[in-house]
Amino acid sequence: MTAVVQRGYGSPEVLHLEQVAVPSPEAGHVLIRVAAAGLDRGVWHVMAGLPYLVRPMFGMSTPRQPIPGVDVAGTVVGLGPDTDGFAIGDRVFGSAVGSFAEYAVANASSLAAMPEGLSFDEAAAIPVSGLTAIEAVHTHGRVQSGQRVLVTGASGGVGSYAVQLAAAAGAEVTGVASGAKADFVLSLGAVRSIDYTTTNVTDLPDRYDLIVDVNGRLPLGRLIRTLTPTGALVIVGGEDGGRLTGGIQRQFGARLRSAFTRRRLGFFITSEERADLLEVARMVESGALRSTLTTVCPLDEVRQAITDLEAGIVRGKAVLRIAD
Numbered sequence: 001m002t003a004v005v006q007r008g009y010g011s012p013e014v015l016h017l018e019q020v021a022v023p024s025p026e027a028g029h030v031l032i033r034v035a036a037a038g039l040d041r042g043v044w045h046v047m048a049g050l051p052y053l054v055r056p057m058f059g060m061s062t063p064r065q066p067i068p069g070v071d072v073a074g075t076v077v078g079l080g081p082d083t084d085g086f087a088i089g090d091r092v093f094g095s096a097v098g099s100f101a102e103y104a105v106a107n108a109s110s111l112a113a114m115p116e117g118l119s120f121d122e123a124a125a126i127p128v129s130g131l132t133a134i135e136a137v138h139t140h141g142r143v144q145s146g147q148r149v150l151v152t153g154a155s156g157g158v159g160s161y162a163v164q165l166a167a168a169a170g171a172e173v174t175g176v177a178s179g180a181k182a183d184f185v186l187s188l189g190a191v192r193s194i195d196y197t198t199t200n201v202t203d204l205p206d207r208y209d210l211i212v213d214v215n216g217r218l219p220l221g222r223l224i225r226t227l228t229p230t231g232a233l234v235i236v237g238g239e240d241g242g243r244l245t246g247g248i249q250r251q252f253g254a255r256l257r258s259a260f261t262r263r264r265l266g267f268f269i270t271s272e273e274r275a276d277l278l279e280v281a282r283m284v285e286s287g288a289l290r291s292t293l294t295t296v297c298p299l300d301e302v303r304q305a306i307t308d309l310e311a312g313i314v315r316g317k318a319v320l321r322i323a324d
Contacts (some may be wrong), residue, residue, distance in 0.1 A: 009049025038071025
């Protein structure tokens with residue numbers, strides 16, 4: 001099969017198309033003929049090997065998993081022993097191992113039936129970012145109707161779903177994004193979009209019950225002061241902490257400060273619960289949530305796709321189309 005293969009860390013130039021063996025599903029796993037695979041910041045971090053703090057998990061000098069990609073949408077073509085819940089021919093979406101390939105293996109517990117009416121491209125744009133957003137907004141943010149919610153990085157993958165989820169819960173949502181993407185943020189259900197290139201949202205007098213901080217570039221102290229006295233700050237990743245830590249000190253700093261305030265401050269690692277994936281599918285089918293796919297690229301343009309993602313060109317989500 002054709003797959004994107006990464007033999008070391010670095011720029012998009014470390015990604016190559018190669019012919020590799022089709023994987024075999026183990027017990028509890030399925031083999032998927034991949035139709036589309038989503039791109040997200042996690043793919044970039046693994047490609048670059050940054051921050052260095054993650055390398056013990058992924059491989060010190062080269063990735064243990066040479067085929068990148070997690071988001072997947074496609075058709076079940078093989079079942080491992082003792083695998084229940086799916087049949088050959090089922091259209092599925094969720095998380096897989098090495099989805100930037102014609103075939104990928106996934107744990108059955110990380111998949112769900114594709115929502116009705118969705119294309120493979122649209123479905124592949126949902127899993128990782130959608131699951132991260134639902135945990136940020138609901139599980140940890142505990143959003144309530146009538147609350148004021150601020151989402152930074154509102155035009156990106158996670159942010160675009162967080163805006164929708166908070167708005168669907170009845171919150172009044174303000175998004176932070178570039179002015180060029182304001183229309184996109186407003187289309188997701190935000191009542192206001194603040195241009196970070198001209199305005200520092202923490203300088204404004206507004207206070208929020210929940211802040212979902214996706215881009216990780218605002219100082220922690222300023223974000224905390226932008227909360228109501230009992231508000232919550234949920235940090236999703238971080239991009240400004242340098243090559244060593246990648247900003248993780250902000251996450252631990254928030255957790256430490258939460259011990260001395262009524263505000264809830266913290267972070268989380270996405271758990272990819274199947275119940276959350278099923279809830280995302282239900283919301284998509286009901287119309288409460290839509291795929292934020294805006295960009296589709298063929299597999300052989302993976303380098304350019306990741307370059308555009310890193311440059312902030314992409315609105316919402318981009319996917320690689322593996323098969324028609």
